Amino acid sequence: MIIDNFGTKLNGKMTELRKAFRLLAIAIGISSTVQAQDVTVVDATDGIPIEYVYVSVDNQSFLTTDEKGMVNVSKLGSADALLTFQHTGYRTLSIQKADLKLDEMNTIRLEASNININEVVVSAVKWEHKAESLPVQVEVLDQQLIAFQNPQTSADLIGQSNQVFIQKSQLGGGSPMIRGFATSRVLLVVDGVRMNTAIFRGGNIQNVLNVDPLSIQRTEIIFGPSSVMYGSDALGGVMNFTTLQPQFALTEGETRINANAMLRTATANNERTVHMDFNVATHNFSSYTSISSSFFDDLEIGSYGDEFYTRPTYQVRGDTSDFTANNPNPNQQIYSGYEQFNVMQKLKYRANENVTWELDYHYSRLSDVPRYDRLTQTRNGNLRFGEWYYGPQEWQMARLGYTFTEPVGIFDKLKFTGAWQQFTESRHDRNFNSDIRENRFETVNAYSANFDFQKFFTEKTHLYYGLESVYNQTGSESYAEDITTGARSDIQSRYPNGSTWSSHSAYATWIQDLGNRFTLTTGARYSQIIINADFRESVLPLPFTTSTLNTGALTGNFGIAKEYGSASRVYFNAGTGFRAPNIDDIGKFFELDNGSTVIPNPDLQPEYLYSAEIGIQQRVKESYEIEVVAYYSYLDNAVDRRPTTVNGQDSILVDGELLQVQSVQNVDGAFIYGVSASFGADITDHWNVKASANYTKGEAFDGEPWRHAAPFFSNVSVGYRYERFRAQAYVNYNGEISPENMAPSERDKNIYITDENGNSYAPSWYTVNLKGTFRINEYVEVNAGIENILDVRYRPYSSGITAPGRNFIVAVRAEL
Incomplete structure (x- = not known):
């Protein structure tokens, strides 16, 4: 009765608000003619x-x-x-x-339904296409899933697909791993624009956080090499984010105004998120605005688990020195909180039935983000750093889109996408009880232009082709500062200042209906990569002053899909992918945790991936579905860190410390293989079940384990739906990575617990979770959830920060 009365009152208030919006629309010329x-x-x-x-x-x-x-x-x-x-x-x-x-x-x-039959995907060929006839594995995450799961970041959203593993070095982080690849070997795309830049590093990254999950309309994850459509970096897969689009009014003379708002809080890090968006549209012009702001305090971990993951002490700066303070709540990961702000503005104009223009602007800013894994490092029994944080990470993108849909001979449809992006990031660190803080600043200006064409020769013969040009210019500056006197001195910058990276390519994909529900897909892409780097400003002595790379890469794919029964299919796909070296590979100076330093290598060459997969998707009466995909990949000429020398010496002095020298080099290669499986069933009109499991194994030529091969992970859920109420209980499980399966680069890190022999490993873990949503009326919805109900204390593989403990989430969404 109380809920019904509340709903009635709230419905009345929302109706009054909507009447006000309608009156405003009438004042500027609304027409309601159907x-x-x-x-x-x-x-x-x-x-x-x-x-x-x-x-x-x-x-x-x-x-x-x-x-x-x-x-x-x-x-x-x-x-x-x-x-x-x-x-x-x-x-x-x-x-x-x-x-x-x-x-x-x-x-x-x-x-x-849990069973998605004849689903439409865009990312596979850059135009809408039925997924069942394509020989690829694609996972779709839509706006409803985002609202139900309430991910704090886009990295969390990708992880909730239960097909992608997420690593975190700090709370303001999230690095996806797909089929044994991560960071610069997987590609991020936002509204048709590649987000990977010349300084996407081989280590873990957090750039996916720049995408606001509350502004996402749809995310498509393509698994496996996708270099034919997307070029360099698309080895493990592509994460294609489509943000919310402006909507036109349906009829001439109509003006439509819509607005949405959301408030959310979560207890594990005292999240406070507020979001609003609104769309103003006529029949041929529309404007969409989205604004989000989030505040995250220090993260609190679970109570039951190994004490290694707690934070018993932390560093504090006194008047003239640092000291170690005892943490009154070791489960609170002090110096992990941060803030984030996102704004997006889109304009869309329909010139006529065949011509549409789009103009977008995105802005994202993360505050200072403490590098939590570094702040917990020790040296000689004491905390190693007094400070270590990323400065504000900013991303801007201005995008111009043009779509032409009138057939003109060589194409039926054309899309042009031109974009400018600017990425700004910085790193700041100071050793414990040192007065010298080192500061490094990086800026990348990225320009891109894409022409994508669609041509239907017949109903059974389709051609997709296009051109792409990308140009990146990197700025890198650095200095050391005495925090007591303000005095500054030169130090080695992270990258050669003014270096450039560019890619120019052409692609074509042919799709042929062979009859009897067989579909052939084949394509090729040629890319030319040009890199210029100048090391003459280097503080450290190098045997070279410049680096120039001008290389080409040809990639291709061949696949066939057979549909049968009620929208079931089996498919095979073989393809190649490549990743050209970027400025981070060729030109980075970087100090490692193990007493080594990485120096530039001007002689790097692209790495190539040769991959094959086979998949089956079996559906029964639109109520049951099982999908199994197996893949095998060979990475040739792989890029990895190895020891080297400078002027005949295997060690050099860096800031007064003698460090062993390493560089990024082309090594023999690696084998990566695995299998993923999923099951879904609509048991009744109200109950459903879902399950998924992923296994990946990777080995380098020398037999050593592959770093980015995630542990076995799986998910099982039971869902219930009745009228305006929906709930889901689910269990997430991660398997162990034993000491013998730890990659060499992981074994000496301080983020892992050790066994009785002192060997590092990542133990298994599981969490039990419950989420639900209730729609009070057409305009208001309440979401709530409890993550990690058992309050387990655990840390995902390769992560430097422990996962949240028991976490209560509440969100309220309203449509005005």
């Missing part, structure tokens, strides 16, 4: 409109529903066309266009 064959797509259970439903004819011409679940299909296909409605998390529905009523609204009801 046009012929308008459709509203809603959830069959609660009647809530579903946004971003794909509506297609023969999986070739596509429209999407707006925030009201509405779409005008009058000009989609012929009068007797078969319309297909598809959305992740719902059963696909097809109806005859002729059955739709004219001059009034038609309502289409989609039934929720």
